[in-house]
Amino acid sequence: MTSPKSLLDLTATGQLSVRFLLLLAAAGLYLFFLYQRFRKGRWMSVLMSVLGAAAAVYVGLALMLWLLQPRLVFYPAREHDWRPEEVGLPYEPVRMYTEDGIELDAWFVPAQNASYTILFCHGNAGNISHRLDSLLLFREWGLNCLIFDYRGYGHSSGRPSEKGLYQDAAACWKWLTEVRQIPPETIILYGQSLGGAVAANLAARLAEQGGPQPAGLVIESCFSSLVDIGRHYYPWFPVRWFARFRFDTVQAVRKVRIPILVIHSPDDEIVPFEFGHKIFENANPPKQFSRISGSHNEGFLQDLQTYQTIWTEWVEQLKNHTSSASKKLNDSSL
Secondary structure, eight states: OOOHHHHHHHHHHHHHHHHHHHHHHHHHHHHHHHHHHHHTTOHHHHHHHHHHHHHHHHHHHHHHHHHTHHHHHOEEOOSOSOOGGGGTOOOEEEEEEOTTSOEEEEEEEOOTTOSEEEEEEOOSEEOGGGOHHHHHHHHHTTEEEEEEOOTTSTTOOSOOOHHHHHHHHHHHHHIIIIISOOOGGGEEEEEETHHHHHHHHHHHHHHHHTSOOOSEEEEESOOSOHHHHHHHHOTTSOHHHHOSOOOOHHHHHTTOOSOEEEEEOTTOSSSOHHHHHHHHHHSOSSEEEEEOOSOTTTHHHHTHHHHHHHHHHHHHHHHHHHHHHHHHHHHHHO
């Protein structure tokens, strides 16, 4: 028996085949038209026609790329495929509101004797239910974690946008520090892929405000900016001219003064390794660059031992850095 989903797939495939045949027929007619002119010796007419068609195709593709940018950047999934209780993960469901009235869905996962709390900004696809592996690891390593869905993702309301995602992360920071009353200096901002740009932007905003700062910032498998990644995939287009989103991680880390850890894999098939290095090079000290092996989405599991060592050693360094900073502050106040 054919499922409704299979019928939908078959319908989409049929529509695609019809469009392809129509396009093929149009191309055939156009080539026949050019051939007739070529036979009559109208060389200049043929050349101008070809150049005009090429320009039209280029402009059409550029326009399509501009219009489809939101779909290329954001891949939200509304339904939760898994729940924390299915893997024995204790958690507290959280609902919070952004400054522009969007309701966000989040999970707070506690760990025993946790010295730090992670504010987890996930990537551009799926939702929080697809990050249980990371949540399990953080709890095992003694780290609390607040993971949230951006607007338009999972059970959060609204539609995703660059400004909106920044507001979402700010609302989570406010909830942790004001509602949960977790000391800011014990919060680690962490972002995967697109979430790295979101976490970096939050760190930059907090630095500009000059209030209590988070303990550190971790950027994993992230691009230097959306313009850079656009140039990588579409080198024949002037991406900077018509980019509707920036997500400029490099610009953000230049404003940050807290410890930064950049994690990237040279095997990353989606975000080139060089972009991770670019983020690191533009960050202020104290900073650390660590490499793992494996793919963009699964590298942390494929190279789990290395990944765990990176995290545990960096958190230990973070404790030493916090202790040194506190000692300097106390000495200066004497």
